[in-house]
Amino acid sequence: MPIDTLLRELNRRLHALLADPPLTRTGGILTLCLAIPPQTRIPAIGNCSDCLYWSRPSLQHQRVGAGRITLVETAGAKRFEQLEQSLQEDWRMLDPDCTGVSDLVFCGFAFDGDDTHAGASAGFANSLLFIPEVLVEQRAEHSRLVVSCRTGNHCDVGTIIDNWLYRLRRLLSPADAERPAARDPRRLWPISVPDDRHRWIERVEEALLAIDNGQLRKVVLSRHRRVELPDHFRLRDTLAWLAPRYPDCTLFALRHAGQTLLGVSPENLLTLDRQRLHVDAVGGTTERSADPVRDRQLAATLRHSHKTLSEHRLVVEDIVRQLRPYCRGLVYPQQPDILKLPAVQHLHSRISGQARVGTSVLQLAARLHPTAATGGLPRPAALDWLRCHGEPQRGWYTGALGWLNTAGDGELAVILRCAVLGQRQATLYAGAGIVAGSDPQQEFLETEWKLQTMLAALRAGGDGAPQLPAQRHDTGQAP
Numbered sequence: 001m002p003i004d005t006l007l008r009e010l011n012r013r014l015h016a017l018l019a020d021p022p023l024t025r026t027g028g029i030l031t032l033c034l035a036i037p038p039q040t041r042i043p044a045i046g047n048c049s050d051c052l053y054w055s056r057p058s059l060q061h062q063r064v065g066a067g068r069i070t071l072v073e074t075a076g077a078k079r080f081e082q083l084e085q086s087l088q089e090d091w092r093m094l095d096p097d098c099t100g101v102s103d104l105v106f107c108g109f110a111f112d113g114d115d116t117h118a119g120a121s122a123g124f125a126n127s128l129l130f131i132p133e134v135l136v137e138q139r140a141e142h143s144r145l146v147v148s149c150r151t152g153n154h155c156d157v158g159t160i161i162d163n164w165l166y167r168l169r170r171l172l173s174p175a176d177a178e179r180p181a182a183r184d185p186r187r188l189w190p191i192s193v194p195d196d197r198h199r200w201i202e203r204v205e206e207a208l209l210a211i212d213n214g215q216l217r218k219v220v221l222s223r224h225r226r227v228e229l230p231d232h233f234r235l236r237d238t239l240a241w242l243a244p245r246y247p248d249c250t251l252f253a254l255r256h257a258g259q260t261l262l263g264v265s266p267e268n269l270l271t272l273d274r275q276r277l278h279v280d281a282v283g284g285t286t287e288r289s290a291d292p293v294r295d296r297q298l299a300a301t302l303r304h305s306h307k308t309l310s311e312h313r314l315v316v317e318d319i320v321r322q323l324r325p326y327c328r329g330l331v332y333p334q335q336p337d338i339l340k341l342p343a344v345q346h347l348h349s350r351i352s353g354q355a356r357v358g359t360s361v362l363q364l365a366a367r368l369h370p371t372a373a374t375g376g377l378p379r380p381a382a383l384d385w386l387r388c389h390g391e392p393q394r395g396w397y398t399g400a401l402g403w404l405n406t407a408g409d410g411e412l413a414v415i416l417r418c419a420v421l422g423q424r425q426a427t428l429y430a431g432a433g434i435v436a437g438s439d440p441q442q443e444f445l446e447t448e449w450k451l452q453t454m455l456a457a458l459r460a461g462g463d464g465a466p467q468l469p470a471q472r473h474d475t476g477q478a479p
Contacts, residue, residue: 001037003172007165010034010145014164017094018157025155028090029069029131031104031148035097038143039136043171046235051171051255052106052132053239054403058247060140063403065106065132066167069148075126079113080366083129087406099144103403103410106130107362108254111370111398112383124256124396129404134167196223197444199390204440206389211436218314219376219385222394222431223447227455229426230462235260238461245342250413252401261396263418264453266341266348269368269400271411272361277327277353280414282339283315283373283433284308284347287449299338299345307437312336312347314435318372318379319351326364327353343452360408365400373433374398374414395420397429417453428454 017023017032043064045051052065072086093101109127135146147164149155203221210216235253242251246264254261271278286302289295302308320330330353339348355364375398376382396415404410419428430450432443 014161025153027152030151031093033095033099034145035099036143036145038141039138045255047170053253055251057243062138065135066171067133068130071129073125073128076113079127080362084362086129103405105404107404108401109399110396111394134164200444201440204434204443207434216382217377218433218435219382220374220431220433225428227426230459233461238457241460242457260421262421265413265416267414269412269414270364272409275355277355279319279351281316281319281349282346283312285344285446311433311435315372316349322367326359327355329354344449361410419454
């Protein structure tokens with residue numbers, strides 16, 4: 001359906017549905033859910049100053065939002081409690097097409113709750129909960145439009161509807177506004193900064209000393225790289241390139257005030273659906289190879305390495321220990337699987353269980369975050385060590401984002417392979433877990449492998465889609 005025809009039909013329906021004055025005169029939040037024709041392309045979130053993209057490609061599930069009704073921005077030790085309290089706001093929902101009201105509240109937070117500058121470079125609060133004013137959601141062949149607003153005595157129905165339709169037009173229009181002025185095609189220009197390899201090795205050696213002294217069992221270090229964006233960069237093209245290569249991962253882009261947090265996550269912090277709980281444990285990494293035999297050898301070495309198995313076991317045991325007071329029937333495999341991604345492969349275990357009645361996804365997030373896969377063990381000692389030993393501010397890197405509902409269910413993905421994009425530049429993030437036996441040079445190489453995900457994706461957002469380096473696959477499937 002042409003966009004003008006769709007907008008005219010929606011304008012008619014929305015005016016009819018909001019014709020009853022009490023719907024908008026009573027205070028609180030009002031949400032309307034309407035069926036719309038399926039969308040055949042990724043919306044142009046680069047056209048909008050305040051947009052959100054979330055997708056699980058293999059499930060054919062996509063959410064794209066524009067505008068925000070902020071419920072809370074918070075930080076500190078009680079940030080999860082404050083996020084949950086904000087969900088108590090009065091909220092009325094209308095679903096005349098029976099589309100099924102599901103998770104409609106976006107949630108995102110930084111790695112460190114005490115970092116008051118977390119995400120500042122991207123204009124994000126430390127922790128954030130909001131409802132998109134306009135949300136287009138697609139599941140397989142079915143699409144729906146979800147529009148929300150704050151209501152009260154001074155609300156004007158015509159103005160509310162005009163705002164919704166304006167935001168929807170921006171999302172569904174061609175993405176020409178995403179293209180910056182021309183430079184050299186497809187090239188990522190590194191910004192001149194001192195080589196951080198030497199400092200990284202020093203930090204790993206300091207961490208190993210703390211582990212040898214019994215202060216820590218594991219600590220996760222991070223680093224970042226800044227680059228100039230390629231010519232004719234389009235966020236839509238980058239997302240379209242990532243989707244078939246990471247079909248089982250969570251793709252995301254959060255855009256605010258000209259900055260965009262972009263990434264792909266292979267790891268769910270947790271999913272809670274009517275008390276059924278799933279958590280991903282990821283720990284232990286090696287590279288990929290374009291040679292199928294070599295690639296299988298790398299996976300076998302990873303699976304049988306005492307060091308990587310011990311690192312993975314620390315992650316699993318810590319998750320189970322944190323969940324046990326809130327869950328029953330926790331199950332997980334005795335031996336981890338191999339999770340193959342285009343640039344790296346990981347040891348992976350899925351932990352499942354039944355949460356106690358009344359337990360919410362944010363209560364469990366407060367218990368789990370940061371896991372041993374992103375922070376370290378023991379958690380308090382690892383976080384203190386990071387603050388005292390030059391850990392760069394991570395912002396939302398290794399935090400989490402996802403969707404919630406007022407019943408307490410939801411899904412949160414760990415923010416891993418990611419970058420913060422400005423108009424011309426991007427900052428990419430990667431990290432590695434340090435345990436007894438870690439080799440500083442090898443851990444640096446691991447972060448380089450992980451940085452390849454966003455480097456290749458950003459090149460693909462320019463004039464064409466490059467291949468990953470020759471020694472690695474450009475699909476997410478096992479060779």
